[in-house]
Amino acid sequence: MYQFVTGPLAWLSFGIFLVGIIVRVVLYIKGLDWKLDRVTYTVNVSYGIKGAIRSIFFWLIPFGTRGWRTNPGFTILFFIFHTGLLFTPLFLAAHNILLKERWGISLWTIPDFAADLLTIFVIVSAVIIILRRIALPEVRILTTAYDLLVLLIATAPFITGFIAYHQAPGYQFWLITHILCGEIMLVSIPFTKLSHFILFFMSRAQIGMDFGIKRGGMKGKGFAW
Amino acid sequence: MAEGILCNRKPVNTKEDLLALLADKSGKQYYEEMNHLHVDSAALWATIQKSLKSRLRTWLEICAHCGLCADSCFYYLANNKDPKQVPSYKIQSTLGEIVRRKGDVDNAFMQMVMDTAWSKCTCCNRCGSFCPFGIDMGVMFGYLRGLCFSQGFVPWEMKIGSGMHRIYRAQMDITSEDWVDTCTWMCEENEEDWPGLEIPVDKENADILYTVNAREPKHYPEDIAQAAILFHLAGENWTVPSVGWEETSLTMFAGDWEGCRLQVQEVYNAMERLKPKRMIGTECGHAYRATVLEGPYWAGLKTGKTPVESIHYIEWVAEALRTGKLKLDPSKKLKMPVTYQDSCNYIRNAGLADTAREIMSYIAEDFREMTPCREHNFCCGGGGGLNGIGRYREQRNVGLKVKRDQIIATGAKLVVSPCHNCWDAIRDMEEIFHIGIKWSFLKPILLKMVIVPDHLKPENGE
Structure with missing residues (x-):
């Protein structure tokens, strides 16, 4: 079983994930329409690129935008959650050992205690995100079961990985479940809201080009995100 | 009745049709006919398939429902943080729902959509600058208004306005x-x-x-x-x-x-x-x-x-x-506290915030910024055509409270407002709330302080 989920199934899920996000990017770009969107993407290109870079850059920096600054609690929650989500699986020693064994490559690794801490951060952030969804009327009204499912898909690999790492009874079960959860997450990215993994960059680039080309980018200092 | 005489899917292209609409005081017959207007779902869906492309589709799809747009919306703030005024909710429950139902919506739904598109959003685009994904609900509401117009679900005054331009x-x-x-x-x-x-x-x-x-x-x-x-x-x-x-x-x-x-x-x-x-x-x-x-x-x-x-x-x-083509008498600079109404359309959406400040440095001694200001200023409350729509006067007036409070907080006695919509909204605000302010375009202010070159003075003048 272990061989299967870390072998063919892993290949399949990484394949679907990679091809899926490439298709999403291609479809996104193909679906841009200068006349309908009212942005001349292919004219005034330098303004467009500048606008896109600014639009992505400021939003990737904690407190880099007015939106982040006016919601400090959420901003901290957001960055902790996403840092954990991205860094832990990429730089976890165990993942990289596996990677080295199977494909002969590996990335830098972070110490296990750091990975553990990041995992706890992810899980705790997810709990706070759920509580926030319940507690705040302006978020509750937007929340659907689908939002919770997506959060579960994203967090499940961390919960199961944490249990497996700490050698809870039934280690094999938790390990296999962890791997399956990770694979479900990878496969879900192109097909669910988790597509924001890549579409965040596309969407931010698009609005950045809109402001950079049409909405003032050629006149002012660029939009003060 | 599939379509009414006044309320229908056809734009107004003749003077005769325009006069008939204008003769219907306050759109009484028009809105009565709207209650029976048939929704052409097939046409609606066909339009969406042709025009709802990756930008808008992605926005509808990836919205994380995080609620960060809530506080960005002056309507949400003016209506005591009513969750139904959260921009994401407003667009998901209208455009989002039409797309989910593939255009299969009924008359009551379309009237709700119309009311939302014109009385709960002025297309000020402020939410777009607070969304981490850059989802601009003002843009989406603009698109939604187009769908409403194509189906004949459009406020009476907007139908008239469109007809005026066409004729x-x-x-x-x-x-x-x-x-x-x-x-x-x-x-x-x-x-x-x-x-x-x-x-x-x-x-x-x-x-x-x-x-x-x-x-x-x-x-x-x-x-x-x-x-x-x-x-x-x-x-x-x-x-x-x-x-x-x-x-x-x-x-x-x-x-x-x-x-x-x-x-x-x-x-x-x-x-x-x-x-x-x-x-x-x-x-x-x-x-x-x-x-x-x-x-x-x-x-x-x-x-x-x-x-x-x-x-x-x-x-x-x-x-x-700047170039001295117009010279102002420095002694005539405004002494009273003055603030500037940043228009969404040419400040947030056109990058002219610094230009406005440059002018203020010439004309006002005590210039006070609103909070927030520049790109992040709130809509005056009357944008997007709202000033002119009788059906939504009450909603408009509630929305004015945010701008009123912003102006009061500056302590300014004069609001410089080089935008017709803002100017109207602030005038109406004063009529309703009596906060003791004046408002003005730039031209009258400049004329009071401009130095007239000798050769342009009347011969019998000073």
Whole structure:
């Protein structure tokens, strides 16, 4: 079983994930329409690129935008959650050992205690995100079961990985479940809201080009995100 | 009844239809007919499939429902943080739902959509700058208004406005003759005080082609005179077109995209006919947005630019003050506390925040910024056509509270507001809430402080 989920199934899920996000990017770009969107993407290109870079850059920096600054609690929650989500699986020693064994490559690794801490951060952030969804009327009204499912898909690999790492009874079960959860997450990215993994960059680039080309980018200092 | 006599899916293209609509006071019959208007779901879905492409589809799909847009919306704040005013909720429950149902929606639903699209969003685009994904719900509501318009679910005044543009190429029933007559009349009225004053009509190769808001010839002709005097004092070589003089676009507020194209094309034709060096539009926000920013796209101009460079009136004022074409008497600078109403259309959506501040440095001793201001300023409360829609007057008035509180907090006694919509909203705000403020366009303020060169003074003057 272990061989299967870390072998063919892993290949399949990484394949679907990679091809899926490439298709999403291609479809996104193909679906841009200068006349309908009212942005001349292919004219005034330098303004467009500048606008896109600014639009992505400021939003990737904690407190880099007015939106982040006016919601400090959420901003901290957001960055902790996403840092954990991205860094832990990429730089976890165990993942990289596996990677080295199977494909002969590996990335830098972070110490296990750091990975553990990041995992706890992810899980705790997810709990706070759920509580926030319940507690705040302006978020509750937007929340659907689908939002919770997506959060579960994203967090499940961390919960199961944490249990497996700490050698809870039934280690094999938790390990296999962890791997399956990770694979479900990878496969879900192109097909669910988790597509924001890549579409965040596309969407931010698009609005950045809109402001950079049409909405003032050629006149002012660029939009003060 | 599939379609009504007044309320139907056909845009108004004849004077006869327009008069029939206007005769229906407050749209009583119009809205009654709307209750029986059939939704053409197949056409609605076909339009969506053709026009809802990756940008909007992605926005609808990836919205994380995080609620960060809530506090960005002045309607949400003005309505005691009513969750139903959260921008994401407003667009998901309307456009999102139409898409989910593949256009299969009924009359009651479309009326709810219309009410939401015009009375709960002024398309100020502020939410777009607070969403981590850059989801601009103002853009989406603009799109939704287009869908509503195509189905005939559009507020009475917006249907009239669209008809006006289609028939008169102006938001009001002003013909080319009326317009030229008004210019002549304003010139005659003022030439005694301002010897040599001219309002040149259809002069070719001028440096400036000046375009206006139809409300000016209709209700505030002195605004045209003031513009003429300031151009005269600045020594500008300018002209107005006899045709293509209207810069505004109620068609944009109505979501009548074909009407939008017809309107801006008329102005672009004037540019091509008269070959000015550049076009300057009056102190209006949406007019600039429509004719200068969005218009080239409606007209299919692949550069995204107007046929000649086009600027907002405040850009000309800042330039004239900077270069000394207009000199102001420093002793006449405004002494009272003054604030500036940043118009969404030319500040947030056109990058002119610094230009406005530059002007204020010349005219006000005690300039006070609103909080927030510049790109992040709140809508005046009357944008997106809302000022003119009777059906939503109450909602509009509630929305004004945010701007009222912003102004009060500055302690300013005068609000400089170079935008017709903002100007109207602030005037109405004062009428409703009596907060003891004054409001003004730039032109009258400048005229009070401008230094008149000796050779332009009347002979019997001081």
